[in-house]
Amino acid sequence: MKTIIEPFRIKTVEPIRFTTEEERENILKDAGYNPFFIHADDVLIDLLTDSGTAAMSAKQWSGIVDGDESYAGARSFYRFEKAVKDITGYHFIIPTHQGRAAEKILFTILGKEGKSIPNNTHFDTTRANIEYSGAEAVDLVIEEGKDPNSLYPFKGNMDIDKLEKFIHETGVENIPIGMMTVTNNAGGGQPVSMENLRAVRDVLHKYNIPFFLDACRFAENAYFIKLREEGYGDKTVKEIAQEMFSLADGCTMSAKKDALVNMGGFLALNDDKLAQLARNILIVTEGFPTYGGLAGRDLEAISQGLDEVVDEHYLRYRLRSIEYLGEKLIDAGVPILRPPGGHAIYINAKEFTPQIPPEEFPGQALVCELYRFGGIRAVEIGSVMFGKKDKKTGAFIPASMELVRLAVPRRVYTQSHVDYVVEVIIEIFKKRDALRGYKLTYEAPMLRHFTALFEPIG
16 A cells, blocks of 8 residues: 555544744744743644654553662663663663763763764764763765765765775774764764675774764664665564674664653673773763663663564654655755655755855754744754864854754654644745844853854844
8 A cells, every 4th residue: 555554543642732923933032042942832843853752652651660660680671681682782781861871971981082983973962972071073974975965875874985094094092982873863864774884894893993883763774774775675674773783892872762762771882891881980970780870660661662663564654754754845845855864854954045154054044933933843953053163263164064853753743743844844935035044142162052042133
């Protein structure tokens, strides 16, 4: 059949509050034109993030009730540990309250002044944790990954030649670890091929550099491999995911994405000495090693979610839902990053609003208009999030792409919600020439997009 239906039935609903355009104009102004400061009750369709916003299943909720809240040695931890080991194959599983906590622990150990860490593209918290340690975060994505209009099937891949050159120029002794983000969130949710993962592994291991995955969307990446990479069409998503993890020495994971839960994460690895150092920091910052920063009920929900996320009926529905949104926008002439990714549609704000220069944040202008006109909350992934000033000259350095991410929560919205989003974007697109830029009135030294304040120009 052509129609792909949701592979679930809805048994609990949450009401949505409707606001007027006049109300939203005032709300937006009070929020400093930053959607992170808008109260969730005032949002009609919330596409700010897919992190921790999923609807959990009946079995996950039953696990919540069954969670063992013992301080040490809880049975919920051992179920969690077994589920993570089954997918990743790693020996040491360290629970954390979310993915950035795993990053913080890892880079507290490995990162320091003079060190550099390559990735296809570091996302915001990964980059921030690396830079907070004093190290440098380096992006080595392929050139196709920088072109919003390229239809290359694996735009999240790392450039192998650039990786080799980077290692030679930086020095092996200054590279404590190499990473790959799957899927590549900052690059449009684009997948990484198994061939590229293997090639990155081979280069890093040639120089005895450990290889880690930022694995928060591993299942979506695995399904892209099944659909697009030769030799994987007959393999299950779980088998593909297990092969992906087998190529790396460990991973950080935000369970708030592909474990289908509202809170949780982990650090998983094979190095016993590194694992012991990580546990020592965990005890100080998160909690005892058999719960980390999580309650037993959270561990139960993650365990069940890791089983549900590799279900191919779910993944087919998930990727097709994103593709459907992308196709509707493309048909209307709206410029988006192509092909559609696994968890979000990324509007190309540079082409959507060519009259707004990067230093006036075209993505932020579109984000504000999406909320003002339609009550839709999205997030800028462009020069607000990744732009910076040259340390020597103070000159503005824009992000490589100016994007607006529409991240779709898992199992939350229906097709009619998506159709409404399409209608709002098309109406804004018709009046796009009227959009104007924004300027910063406050910015934090790191991760400024979370707390920045703006005002419109003109």
